[in-house]
Amino acid sequence: MNEPVWKLIALQPMQQIQVVWREWPDGRQESCLVTAEEYLKWLAEGNQPLPAEEQS
Amino acid sequence: MSTISASTTSTTGYVVTSDTTGTLVLQTGATPTTAVTVASNQQVTFAQPANLPNTFGFKNRIINGGMVIDQRNSGASVTINNTAVYTLDRWYDRCVGGAGSAVMTVQRSTTAPTGFTNSKLTTVTTSKSPAVSEQFWFYQAVEGLNMSDFGMGTASAVTFTLSFWVRASVTGTYSVAFQNSAQNRSYVATYTVNAANTFEYKTLTITGDTTGTWLTDNGVGMYVFFDTGSGSNFNAAAGAWTAGTYYRTSGSVSLIANSGATFYITGVQLEKGSTATSFDYRPYGTELALCQRYLPALNSTSTTDPVALAFTPATTIVRGQFDFKVTPRTPPTGITVSSASHFSWDTGVASGTPSAISFTAASSQSARFALTVTGATAGNAAVISFSSASGQILFTGCEL
Numbered sequence: 001m002n003e004p005v006w007k008l009i010a011l012q013p014m015q016q017i018q019v020v021w022r023e024w025p026d027g028r029q030e031s032c033l034v035t036a037e038e039y040l041k042w043l044a045e046g047n048q049p050l051p052a053e054e055q056s
Numbered sequence: 057m058s059t060i061s062a063s064t065t066s067t068t069g070y071v072v073t074s075d076t077t078g079t080l081v082l083q084t085g086a087t088p089t090t091a092v093t094v095a096s097n098q099q100v101t102f103a104q105p106a107n108l109p110n111t112f113g114f115k116n117r118i119i120n121g122g123m124v125i126d127q128r129n130s131g132a133s134v135t136i137n138n139t140a141v142y143t144l145d146r147w148y149d150r151c152v153g154g155a156g157s158a159v160m161t162v163q164r165s166t167t168a169p170t171g172f173t174n175s176k177l178t179t180v181t182t183s184k185s186p187a188v189s190e191q192f193w194f195y196q197a198v199e200g201l202n203m204s205d206f207g208m209g210t211a212s213a214v215t216f217t218l219s220f221w222v223r224a225s226v227t228g229t230y231s232v233a234f235q236n237s238a239q240n241r242s243y244v245a246t247y248t249v250n251a252a253n254t255f256e257y258k259t260l261t262i263t264g265d266t267t268g269t270w271l272t273d274n275g276v277g278m279y280v281f282f283d284t285g286s287g288s289n290f291n292a293a294a295g296a297w298t299a300g301t302y303y304r305t306s307g308s309v310s311l312i313a314n315s316g317a318t319f320y321i322t323g324v325q326l327e328k329g330s331t332a333t334s335f336d337y338r339p340y341g342t343e344l345a346l347c348q349r350y351l352p353a354l355n356s357t358s359t360t361d362p363v364a365l366a367f368t369p370a371t372t373i374v375r376g377q378f379d380f381k382v383t384p385r386t387p388p389t390g391i392t393v394s395s396a397s398h399f400s401w402d403t404g405v406a407s408g409t410p411s412a413i414s415f416t417a418a419s420s421q422s423a424r425f426a427l428t429v430t431g432a433t434a435g436n437a438a439v440i441s442f443s444s445a446s447g448q449i450l451f452t453g454c455e456l
Contacts, residue, residue: 009414012426013369019390021414027397031414031425032390036453 006039007050020049057081061088116336117198118280119346120146121220121324123174126164127353128450133163135181142455144176145347149194151284151312158184158192158312160284168322169221169255171335175322178284183315188287192312193233193303197456198326199385200237200277206264206328208236208278213264218280219332222247223255223320226311231283231294231304232260237276241268242302246294249309255320259332265297274385276456280326284319285310348382352423352451356398356442363449366401366427366438374401374427375416376440378451383420389453391415391425398447401427403436409443423451 006020009031020039021031032039043049057079061071064086071088078096083089093101125145128134134143136159140150143162151160159182168175178194186192207213218232227249234243243265247258271277283290283304292302311317323335338346354363364376393399396410410427417424427440 012416014424015417017417019415021412023412027395028392029396029413030390030392030452032452033415036389038390038452 003042005047005050006042008034008052010052018052057093059083059088063088114202114336115327115333116325116338117203118146118196118324118326119350120144120196120343121322121326122172122335122337122343123147123164123168123176123322124340125344125347127347127351127355129163130355131164133161135159135161137182142351143194145351146196146455147176147194148197148455149178150191153184153186153190153192153312156182158182158186158190160312162194165320167223167320169223169257172221172322175221175223175320178311178319180312180314180317183313183317185313186285186287186310188289190287191290191303192285192310193281193283195279195281196324197276198278198280199456200271200273200275203277203326204272206270206277208265208270209268211266213266214328215261215263215330216326216328217259217261217330217332218245218324218326219257219259219335220324221255221257221320221322222249223253223318224249224309224311225252225316225318226309226314227252228309229305229307230311231308233279233281233283233303234262235279235281235301236265236268237271237279238269239279239301240299241265241270241297242292242300243297244292244294244302244305246305246308253318257323261330261332267297268299280324282321283308285312345382348380349385350455352378352380352382352384352388352454354378354442354447354449356445356447358445359443361442361447363399363440363442363447364425366440368403368432368434368436368438370434371432372429374403374410374429374432374438374440375424376427376438377422377424378449379422380420380451384451384454385456386454387420388418388423388451389415390451391423392448392450392452394444394446394448396427398442398444399427400441400443401429401432401438402441403432403438405436406431406433408432413449418451425449 061083136151165177366376412428
């Protein structure tokens with residue numbers, strides 16, 4: 001299955017490092033810090049995350 | 057009692073006295089003093105604390121060597137197609153040969169030799185003759201803190217022994233490689249599968265490396281690689297430490313080149329000394345706890361299993377906190393959940409199913425995560441539960 005694109009999540013009050021999130025077609029959801037090795041590897045392959053949504 | 061005394065005066069070096077009690081006593085010292093008594097019923101008594109090789113306790117530095125723990129997949133088959141993934145707990149498998157052109161599956165199997173209940177099964181589903189730079193292997197990385205007594209990289213480096221049971225459909229010579237964290241020191245050793253589809257016990261004794269940089273902290277102390285067909289760029293002669301990254305000898309079997317090939321392994325043990333001792337059967341709870349240092353995880357067993365206490369900082373967020381039962385190697389950096397629909401939240405006055413779950417932050421004690429919801433009231437306490445028996449939450453980033 002194709003690898004889904006990571007999406008940035010707006011920084012929450014208790015967070016110091018931003019988080020990214022993505023969902024696979026089978027429903028599995030992954031999220032990690034933007035400093036996590038798996039996300040950095042994905043970025044290094046030339047990928048770009050989707051922007052965070054505006055907070056209401 | 058019959059006595060054997062080490063003598064400081066007799067020219068024979070020892071003095072023997074005997075009777076018919078059936079008890080044997082060993083004595084040492086200038087004034088012969090009993091060190092060991094072997095009673096007629098074979099009970100052995102030591103006069104002083106025993107100083108023995110590490111043949112018990114944490115003698116096996118491999119975790120989940122019996123392939124029993126599989127928190128991620130619970131025995132389900134994992135297809136590895138042009139990627140590298142963690143499979144059974146503590147084991148990392150690589151099959152990168154181009155999408156669709158080299159594919160294997162890995163799963164926990166119940167096919168095992170006598171004395172074991174499980175093994176790790178690799179099956180080649182799409183074969184490929186590997187290119188020179190391609191890597192096919194699986195490894196376990198032993199944490200430096202768990203093998204600092206090996207003295208690797210010093211003049212005091214110890215001899216160590218790897219033992220395991222293997223059953224392969226392809227006979228021939230296979231390779232194992234030991235490497236430091238930087239993968240710039242390698243030792244390739246070989247073993248032979250003599251009979252197809254038959255479990256065979258193998259032992260390999262390695263002289264420790266006296267050079268190179270070997271971590272003794274919570275990083276990789278040593279990689280233990282099992283080659284499944286890496287390219288020739290990674291060939292080296294067996295039996296010596298070499299600078300560089302090597303996984304195999306040139307004559308080793310390339311499992312990935314054999315469509316339908318199967319490879320079972322279990323009872324993997326890495327221990328100090330030049331003798332392979334019996335497998336270290338640790339209690340299941342102990343082995344699971346050892347694994348959870350590298351993969352904190354929750355798998356549901358029902359549709360109501362509690363997950364975490366929580367609160368509602370906003371009408372659209374339920375934030376939970378999970379306290380680790382085992383201190384992770386390093387704080388997790390993310391989570392993977394089976395599906396948001398496998399979870400539920402309840403404040404007592406409102407409840408529902410989240411649409412998304414995301415990591416918030418973690419320490420070495422706890423992790424927080426957020427459920428995206430509708431209909432919550434800000435400022436309430438809440439509970440988060442599994443709503444599916446297939447629910448799973450993995451805290452990622454702790455593995456080596």
